[in-house]
Amino acid sequence: MCESRNNTLEGRVRSRFAEVIGVSIEEVRPDANLFEVYHLDSVRALKLISDVEVEFDIDIEQEEARQIRTLNDLIDLIRAKGAEA
Amino acid sequence: MGRMLLTTVFRPFGVENKYNKKGDDLLLDYLASRLTREPGLFPLSSYVPHASLHLIAANLPMESRVLEYPSVEEYVEEVKRRYDLIGIGFTIKGFGKVAKMIALARKHAPATKVVLGGFGTALHDVEVLGADYVCRGEGVTFMRDLLGVPQGLEIVHPKVTADITLKIFQNYNLFGKETIGLITSGFGCPNACEFCCTSAYYGHRNVRFLKTGRDIYKVMRRLSRVGIHSFLIFEEDFMLYNDKVEDLGNAIEEHQGNPLSYACFASVMALSNYDFEELVAKGLGHVWIGVESVNASFSKRQGRDIGTIFAELRALGVTTTASSIFGLDHHTPEQLPREVDFLTELYPSTVQLSNLMPAVGTELRRRLEAEGRITAVGYKDADLYSEVIHHPAFKPGEIQTAIFDGYQRLYELMGPSVFRILDTWFAGYRNLRRSRNPSLRKRAELYASRSRAILPIFLKTSEYLPNNEVRYRVKRTLDEITGELGPPTAEQQEQAEVIRQVFAIEAGKRCDLYGEPIEPELAVCDYPSGPEGANMLQTVLEAR
Numbered sequence: 001m002c003e004s005r006n007n008t009l010e011g012r013v014r015s016r017f018a019e020v021i022g023v024s025i026e027e028v029r030p031d032a033n034l035f036e037v038y039h040l041d042s043v044r045a046l047k048l049i050s051d052v053e054v055e056f057d058i059d060i061e062q063e064e065a066r067q068i069r070t071l072n073d074l075i076d077l078i079r080a081k082g083a084e085a
Numbered sequence: 086m087g088r089m090l091l092t093t094v095f096r097p098f099g100v101e102n103k104y105n106k107k108g109d110d111l112l113l114d115y116l117a118s119r120l121t122r123e124p125g126l127f128p129l130s131s132y133v134p135h136a137s138l139h140l141i142a143a144n145l146p147m148e149s150r151v152l153e154y155p156s157v158e159e160y161v162e163e164v165k166r167r168y169d170l171i172g173i174g175f176t177i178k179g180f181g182k183v184a185k186m187i188a189l190a191r192k193h194a195p196a197t198k199v200v201l202g203g204f205g206t207a208l209h210d211v212e213v214l215g216a217d218y219v220c221r222g223e224g225v226t227f228m229r230d231l232l233g234v235p236q237g238l239e240i241v242h243p244k245v246t247a248d249i250t251l252k253i254f255q256n257y258n259l260f261g262k263e264t265i266g267l268i269t270s271g272f273g274c275p276n277a278c279e280f281c282c283t284s285a286y287y288g289h290r291n292v293r294f295l296k297t298g299r300d301i302y303k304v305m306r307r308l309s310r311v312g313i314h315s316f317l318i319f320e321e322d323f324m325l326y327n328d329k330v331e332d333l334g335n336a337i338e339e340h341q342g343n344p345l346s347y348a349c350f351a352s353v354m355a356l357s358n359y360d361f362e363e364l365v366a367k368g369l370g371h372v373w374i375g376v377e378s379v380n381a382s383f384s385k386r387q388g389r390d391i392g393t394i395f396a397e398l399r400a401l402g403v404t405t406t407a408s409s410i411f412g413l414d415h416h417t418p419e420q421l422p423r424e425v426d427f428l429t430e431l432y433p434s435t436v437q438l439s440n441l442m443p444a445v446g447t448e449l450r451r452r453l454e455a456e457g458r459i460t461a462v463g464y465k466d467a468d469l470y471s472e473v474i475h476h477p478a479f480k481p482g483e484i485q486t487a488i489f490d491g492y493q494r495l496y497e498l499m500g501p502s503v504f505r506i507l508d509t510w511f512a513g514y515r516n517l518r519r520s521r522n523p524s525l526r527k528r529a530e531l532y533a534s535r536s537r538a539i540l541p542i543f544l545k546t547s548e549y550l551p552n553n554e555v556r557y558r559v560k561r562t563l564d565e566i567t568g569e570l571g572p573p574t575a576e577q578q579e580q581a582e583v584i585r586q587v588f589a590i591e592a593g594k595r596c597d598l599y600g601e602p603i604e605p606e607l608a609v610c611d612y613p614s615g616p617e618g619a620n621m622l623q624t625v626l627e628a629r
Contacts, residue, residue, distance in 0.1 A: 020213075043210045050184035054192050062103035 009083070013052065013075050020048045030071040048074075056083035087169030089145065091138040092152040094179035094186065095160050099602030104181045106465055110602045117252045119469065120406055120435040120502070122492050126549050126588055127501030127542075130252035132605060136245045136269050136319070137203065137224055138174050140294075142612040143243035144225045146234060153608040160186060164193045171197055172228070173216075175205040177445060177467040184214050191215070202227070207286055207446035223272055223292050240295065242268065242304045243612070246313060251503065251542065253591040255603075259583055265348075266308040266316040270295045270329070274321035276352060276385045278375075279452070280410065282444035283321055291326070298332025305337070305345050315370065316347045322385065324355035334367025338524055344531050346370030357388030365401045365517075366524035371434075372398065373406040378413055379420075379427045395431040402513015402532045404506050407433035411491070412441035412476050412484045421487040422494075429498045434505045436495055438488045439469035441476075500555040503542060508562050511536045515569065536566055537577070544573060544581035546588050 010030060018025040021038050034040040040048070049065050052058075052074065058081040068074050099110030111118045116129040135153055142149035147170075152163060164171065171190050175183045183201065190199050201211060202220035211219055220227040229236055248262035271294050273287025295301050305316055324330060337345050348371035356372070376391065377383060398405055409424055416424075428436055443450040443459060444467070453459050458475045466473055472485050499505060510532040517529035543559055550556045567573060573581065 041210070043208075043213045046181055046184045047188075047214055050181075050188045053185065054188035065103070 009056075009078060010071075010075055012055065013071055013078065016051050016055065017048060017071055020044050020051065028071065030075065032071075033069055034071065035069070052078065056081075058083050087147055088166075089142070089147050089149040089170040089172065090152065090163055090166075090168040091142055091149060091172040091174065092160065092163070092186075093135050093138070093154055094173070094175050094182035095157050096154045097156075097602070097604050098154075099604060104179075104465060106471075108602075109178075109465070109468070110604055112468055112470075113605055114252070114603075115247075116249065116435075119437045119439075122438075123496040123502060124493055125496060125501065125551060126251075126253050126546075126591055127503050128252045129249055129503060130255055131247045131249045133247045133267065134245055134608070135174055136267055138172070139243045139245050139610065139612075140269055141172065141202075141224045141228050142610070143241045144238070145228055145232060146614055147232070148614045149612040151608075151610040151612070153610075154605040155607050157185075157189070159607055161189055161193055164190050164197070167194050168197050170200060172200045172202060172220075172224075174203040174224075175201065176203055177205050177208060177464055180205055180208060180211075180464040187214050187216055200228070200231070204282060204286060204444070207282065207444065209445070222287060223294065225294070240300070242295065242300075244308060244311075245269075246308075247317075253587060257587055259587070263315065264313055266305065266313045267319065268295070268301055268304050268316050268347075269319045270301055270323065271320035271326075275325070276322060276354075276383070277448075278377075278383050278385065279448035280441060280443070281321075282442075282447055285444070285447045291321075294320075298329040298334070299336055301329070301333050302336035302340075305347075306340070309340075309342065309345060314343045314345050316345070317371075318347050318349045321350055322352045322355050323349035324351035324359060327358070330359075330364075334364065334369075337368035338366060344368070344527055346528075346531070348372065350375075352385035352388075353391050353394060354385045354388045356394055361397050361401055361403070362522070362525065365403060365513075365528055366522055369403055371404045371406070373408065374433075376407045376409050376428065376431065378409060378415070379424060380415055381413075392431060395433060399432065399509050399512055400516050402510050402517065402528065404434035404509045405431075406435045406437060407431055408437035408439070410439055410441050411488050412472075412474065412479070416476070416484075417478045418483060418487070421484075421491065425491045425494050425498075428495060432499060432505065434509050435502045436492075437469075438491045440472055440484055440488065441474060442467070442469055442471075443474060497551045497555070500550060500559060503539065504555075504559055504562075507536055507539050507543070507566075511562065511566050511569075533570055537570060540566060540573065541577045541580035541584055544577070545585035549588050549592060 014025050014028045014030065018028050021044065032038065049060050053060055056078050058078060060077065064077060068077065098105050098113060099108065101107040113132055114130050115133045116131040121128040138151045142151050155163065173183055173186055183205065187199055190197055198217040200218040200220060201216045202224050206219050206221045218231060225240065226236065245267045246264050247267055248264050250260060250262040254260045272292040273290050274281060274284040275290055277284050277289040301318065346368050350373045352375060375385065395405060407428055409428060411421055411424065443453045453474055460473055460475055462471065462473045470485065470488065472482065476484065514529045514532040514536060517525045520526050543563055547556050547559065550559060
């Protein structure tokens with residue numbers, strides 16, 4: 001079940017984020033504020049955005065990245081760019 | 086052993102996006118963006134290769150390919166060839182691109198190991214980007230250690246060159262370019278000026294790459310066989326190392342064939358220990374001196390009077406670069422024009438003006454962070470012309486404006502850099518042609534030959550000079566040169582006419598040189614496996 005969930009767009013983004021932050025995927029809440037809850041800094045944010053761009057073959061502009069507060073925001077942005085799991 | 090890819094970050098550079106600011110492409114042009122950054126049509130141009138990547142490739146016993154300035158697509162195509170190792174050299178400015186390049190490598194070649202190197206690795210948390218290895222310091226030693234290559238192997242210095250021409254000549258195949266050899270002799274600096282990222286990166290000490298002056302000469306001799314006789318030596322404050330300077334000078338003086346000359350970086354402190362005539366007789370042709378400020382208190386400025394040093398070098402035909410920093414603690418808006426006046430008094434051939442840049446890892450960075458003076462900026466602002474600190478005496482943007490105004494004023498007061506170079510060579514010719522020292526007379530002949538070569542640039546371009554004062558000085562110098570060396574030949578007159586036409590075309594196309602982005606093209610260079618082969622089989626598949 002866990003494996004199946006990870007193949008969804010949401011699962012893949014959570015997995016990426018968990019890797020970047022260094023926590024288990026179970027600890028990642030898509031609605032949590034990335035900066036306040038997980039203390040996401042600029043270097044890790046850069047890695048997350050780069051990894052997501054490559055994984056989903058999309059381009060995220062600086063201004064779009066600045067608007068992201070939660071993983072749900074990022075997932076919505078990926079969907080808006082036409083990428084699917 | 087396997088295969089290795091060494092690469093710079095990807096282009097484009099001149100497009101405003103999350104990686105670059107508009108105009109960043111210009112920063113790749115070492116001369117046009119920095120040392121001859123002047124208005125008008127006379128700036129020089131030179132794109133300098135990423136020597137560090139070539140040095141590593143030439144010194145490892147594995148098949149290596151060096152990529153410079155690939156597009157993302159070109160980089161991905163290369164990554165798909167499944168190298169054993171990918172090395173990415175980057176500065177802080179390229180940090181965002183490196184993150185993307187690692188992600189692409191992981192996707193397209195998951196088994197390939199990734200190594201990061203270059204000044205960008207001074208950044209905190211660079212490991213977060215997920216490379217397998219991070220090289221902080223000298224790359225050849227690091228890579229030899231990593232791959233289990235014995236450190237005692239001789240260092241092979243590959244052929245690394247750069248072409249110099251007027252920037253406006255770039256699009257015309259009518260003019261020859263001066264090719265210079267770039268020789269990496271050492272890293273780091275013990276002077277430990279608080280702003281210096283090179284010194285900080287190597288722990289405020291000198292790391293010798295080429296051990297002796299003879300080692301440097303061997304590289305020169307090899308390149309002289311393919312027609313390269315001028316060299317730029319990369320080693321901070323080269324004149325600190327008397328043994329190297331002496332050793333190299335003696336070898337140059339004994340050299341048979343076309344005279345060899347070199348450019349280097351040197352401080353007032355180190356230069357103060359030398360007899361300049363002896364240095365010139367032994368090949369010194371250009372020196373970059375960190376002036377920093379009229380009131381600089383750095384230890385490297387101790388020694389002989391700086392004005393006398395510049396004057397004596399010019400009298401001996403040695404061209405100079407003077408670099409100054411705007412935004413030092415003692416600066417006020419009233420003082421910055423004084424800095425420009427001071428540089429004008431020194432009459433250097435070329436000038437670099439830059440913002441005070443608190444690079445990561447420097448004492449300056451630590452101090453300004455403690456004082457709360459680092460303004461929030463992104464990686465793409467990490468260059469000499471971005472304002473990244475708060476200075477209590479200036480409003481935001483004022484220092485940057487003063488820098489660009491400074492370049493303009495220097496141009497109006499002293500004329501084009503290329504004219505000052507001509508003027509200096511001719512002064513050297515006049516002062517040395519009757520020297521009792523045969524080596525100095527040989528230098529005088531070299532200066533005469535160089536003066537003749539660039540004379541045509543000024544024969545019919547008077548209208549493009551900044552003002553009547555400069556026109557008068559250029560005319561006076563031309564009269565003196567033709568009086569001494571003879572009137573322009575028919576060939577020089579023809580060249581001058583072609584140059585006049587190019588100036589007219591370019592003047593009509595743009596009011597300055599910095600409007601149109603110029604992206605570098607992909608350059609690929611293959612090194613066969615083994616250091617010995619590097620000398621023989623350096624193949625440039627596509628030149629920039």
